[in-house]
Amino acid sequence: MLILIAVFAVRARAGEHPVPLEKNTDAAKCLECHEDKTKAPHVHTAISMGCTTCHEVKVVDKDTTNVDLISPSEELCFTCHEKSKAASLHGPYDKGGCVICHDPHVSDFDKQLRAEGNKLCLECHQERRTTGAVALFKTAHEFAQDEFQAIPKINLDPTLRLGHPMGTHRVADDPNPLKPGEKISCLTCHENHSSERDKLVRMTEYKGKKVDVCDACHLTRDEAAMALAQKTTDEQVAQREKEQKTLGKQSIEMPQRTPGPANKKP
Ligand code: HEC
Ligand code: HEC
Ligand code: HEC
Ligand code: HEC
């Protein structure tokens, strides 16, 4: 534990570059030693603008070079990405903590995220035992113990698939009717950065109308279930008609159309 803290302290110290650099070191030179910052499944577009777009090289003397960010970390990303003006902002986004969730350079995951799917959100929102500071995503970004505990936690079952926002509601694995082929996740119901609604709950469209995501999904599901029931009924009717025909014309009774399912309100 002590060793870890020491490492963080060193990593967190801004400024002195471990290797002295020439005054006009260009971005190509950086890559001689830092090629890894440009190669991964997902590379930040800004990397193609060169390292010195975000890092400033200051030669102090022959033996000392400082490499600092061109603006404080919590402001840097906003120099190119406009801050959302929505009513409700997610805490770490509001504070400019972009690099907690996104790697500024490269990542194995889409949008340079530090983890995939629900894992990203549960890093902060899942209850866990902590002793001392918590290093999020195993990076140098630490939350003090009380700061970490103050983040609202949700209560999922041990498989992390259900139990939120109520009862046995699914948060994973079930198909997402709103995005065929995808599964339900935290981001099905929540926005990641900001929203007009409380608790980052998403608004979405259902038949051209703005509704909240709960209604959109439940109405779509009911509709699909109803369509399926109707299809089954139609097939049964067609089958019966066929049987009647083969029985010959002696049958006077017309096949009765079985009633469709009751028009369930969601
Ligand atoms: C001669 C090799 C070399 C060159 C050239 C070089 N670096 Fe580094 N740099 C290193 C090494 C080694 C480290 C320490 C290990 C690490 O963090 O990757 C480092 C660390 C860093 C760090 C982290 C510093 C810290 O305080 O922890 C930054 C930021 C950085 N380099 C930026 C740059 C930029 C920007 C350039 C080009 C202007 C550059 N480097 C050129 C070798 C080099
Ligand atoms: C879009 C802005 C941006 C660009 C472009 C950029 N960096 Fe960074 N870099 C950052 C930020 C922000 C941090 C601090 C990350 C953190 O706190 O987690 C950082 C940290 C680093 C570090 C130390 C921590 C680490 O992730 O290893 C190194 C080394 C580094 N950058 C090298 C480079 C090199 C080399 C390039 C060019 C290939 C480059 N950066 C381009 C924003 C940028
Ligand atoms: C110098 C300008 C610049 C800076 C500074 C910058 N970005 Fe970007 N970023 C871009 C551009 C250009 C794109 C590609 C166009 C777009 O998607 O908006 C991009 C795209 C992204 C994407 C979307 C990637 C994708 O796959 O769609 C993420 C995430 C991102 N940036 C995060 C950050 C974070 C975090 C920071 C601060 C560390 C940052 N950016 C700072 C210019 C910048
Ligand atoms: C709590 C984690 C978290 C924080 C903090 C965060 N993001 Fe994101 N961001 C995400 C997730 C998750 C996505 C992907 C959303 C999706 O796929 O629908 C994303 C997507 C993006 C994208 C691409 C899509 C878009 O909205 O244009 C950009 C650019 C971006 N983030 C920039 C930023 C910047 C800049 C900051 C800091 C001001 C930031 N993010 C802070 C989680 C975060």
Ligand code: HEC
């Ligand atoms: C770095 C830690 C961190 C990560 C990762 C994170 N959150 Fe949060 N989240 C917070 C903090 C801190 C708050 C409390 C501040 C606030 O209300 O926004 C919060 C609040 C929330 C709230 C309640 C907002 C409100 O208005 O009360 C929701 C919902 C939420 N997060 C969803 C998510 C989702 C979805 C993800 C994944 C995309 C995620 N969080 C990832 C730190 C995090």
Ligand code: HEC
């Ligand atoms: C089916 C929709 C749905 C899904 C999926 C979902 N949430 Fe929520 N979440 C909600 C709603 C609705 C609320 C607001 C509940 C309330 O106000 O009592 C909420 C509230 C929250 C809060 C705030 C809790 C508080 O005490 O303030 C957090 C944090 C949160 N969700 C995180 C997550 C994370 C992380 C995931 C993924 C593991 C997730 N949610 C998945 C609907 C959902």
Ligand code: HEC
């Ligand atoms: C992506 C689709 C989807 C979204 C979005 C969604 N649900 Fe559900 N919901 C389901 C599924 C699937 C079930 C399980 C239904 C079943 O077993 O037939 C369910 C079940 C329920 C149940 C039954 C009780 C239970 O715990 O299983 C309630 C109540 C409910 N949802 C409310 C909500 C609310 C409130 C929201 C918005 C915060 C919401 N749902 C958002 C898909 C969704």
